[in-house]
Amino acid sequence: MKNINRALIPLMLVNFVGILGYTIVMPLMPYFVGQYGGGAIETGLLTASYALCSFIAGPILGQLSDRYGRRPVLIISQIGTVFGFVLFASSTALWMLFLGRIIDGITAGNNVVAQAYVGDVTKPQERTKTFAMMGASFGLGAIIGPVAGSLLANFGLFVPVWASVTVSTLSLVLTIWLLPESLDKGKVTPVAGGVMGQFRAIGDMLTLPSVRNFYILFTAMTLGMNLFVSSIALFTKLQLKAPETEAGYGMAYFGFLIIILQLAVVPRIIKRLGELRMVTVGFTSFMLGAAQMFFAYNWPSLLIAVSFIVYGMATLRSPLTSLISQAAGPLKQGVAMGSTQSLDSIGQFIAPLISGVLIQSFSPGTPSIISAIVCAAALLFTLLNRSTLQRTVTAAQNASAHVPEAAVARH
Numbered sequence: 001m002k003n004i005n006r007a008l009i010p011l012m013l014v015n016f017v018g019i020l021g022y023t024i025v026m027p028l029m030p031y032f033v034g035q036y037g038g039g040a041i042e043t044g045l046l047t048a049s050y051a052l053c054s055f056i057a058g059p060i061l062g063q064l065s066d067r068y069g070r071r072p073v074l075i076i077s078q079i080g081t082v083f084g085f086v087l088f089a090s091s092t093a094l095w096m097l098f099l100g101r102i103i104d105g106i107t108a109g110n111n112v113v114a115q116a117y118v119g120d121v122t123k124p125q126e127r128t129k130t131f132a133m134m135g136a137s138f139g140l141g142a143i144i145g146p147v148a149g150s151l152l153a154n155f156g157l158f159v160p161v162w163a164s165v166t167v168s169t170l171s172l173v174l175t176i177w178l179l180p181e182s183l184d185k186g187k188v189t190p191v192a193g194g195v196m197g198q199f200r201a202i203g204d205m206l207t208l209p210s211v212r213n214f215y216i217l218f219t220a221m222t223l224g225m226n227l228f229v230s231s232i233a234l235f236t237k238l239q240l241k242a243p244e245t246e247a248g249y250g251m252a253y254f255g256f257l258i259i260i261l262q263l264a265v266v267p268r269i270i271k272r273l274g275e276l277r278m279v280t281v282g283f284t285s286f287m288l289g290a291a292q293m294f295f296a297y298n299w300p301s302l303l304i305a306v307s308f309i310v311y312g313m314a315t316l317r318s319p320l321t322s323l324i325s326q327a328a329g330p331l332k333q334g335v336a337m338g339s340t341q342s343l344d345s346i347g348q349f350i351a352p353l354i355s356g357v358l359i360q361s362f363s364p365g366t367p368s369i370i371s372a373i374v375c376a377a378a379l380l381f382t383l384l385n386r387s388t389l390q391r392t393v394t395a396a397q398n399a400s401a402h403v404p405e406a407a408v409a410r411h
Helices: 002-034 040-068 070-089 094-107 110-121 124-155 159-178 194-206 209-238 249-273 275-293 299-328 333-361 366-384 386-401 405-409
Strands: none
Touching (some): 002 040, 002 070, 002 094, 002 110, 002 124, 002 159, 040 070, 040 094, 040 333, 070 094, 070 110, 110 124, 110 333, 124 159, 124 249, 194 209, 209 249, 209 275, 209 299, 209 333, 209 366, 209 386, 249 299, 275 299, 275 366, 299 386, 333 366
């Protein structure tokens, strides 16, 4: 147990750095682009380039870690993250901003490997709690990123990016120093040849009914989440008529609640409700909050809506990630977590485009209504397929019971 806790330090930092690097520059992106004469189109493309590269890299890094080990892939990918931040921070032209974000996007998939590591070193019944801790580090990055970006920008526009360089370097050093290898060298999943082979392996996994149902729910969750995240700044500006200095309040409150819920609430309710019931509660809460957000015209009503939304997120991500991990089995952790990262990245790439069109064509609250509809459909799917989902969970737990404990939790 001591070694597991020790390993979780750099793992949580990897997760933290990933979201920090994303959120610290997100509110400042138009200003970076504006330095070199770019406008709204260039800003959107810059944001999309990060998400697209993360989408491509996620499953590849996951499968490489299945073959060569978690530790070396984590180290190499974090070196790339540091280099991407340095290039972005020292840019003198627009193309350097793009190259920095592309490099960072490619290596952003290292949190896939971190999640696979969790699957290696924890028992199935402990994974939801551990993934909740990972989620808390995500929430911490979501709080610090926008606030730090705004404050540090007072000392220079690129100072926040240099702060990301520092944190990334610390994460790299701790990974080298503290992280042992978790993968059993004698139990390695072969990697299919070439990039297309990587994606064929992902496609083969998604055809498995035991995994596919949970991926449907995960897709609904990440689409709803990214519609909310990508639209909240425009929502506060257009519907709440908030000044620019208040634009980060909603995101900071979102991150704060994520930490509280993941550390204090999720570990307790998982014991009472179980993972499938948590999924039902999560989609219900998310649906109610997203629907209420449409009618929010002041900060109190918006923060109440955000509370329901964040509660839904907190009670969805950890159990769904755990269920996917269990259904995939001990030898496919890298592939499974790579696929979830891909779904996240697709949401990060598509949701801002959808939100922009909906807000321009209809109203600032329209993306939240779409989120509510998506969550309602996912809730209905969960209720209609509850017995099938429960059989899948039971079968996965029974299969894990036959895996020697030393192979699962020897670290």
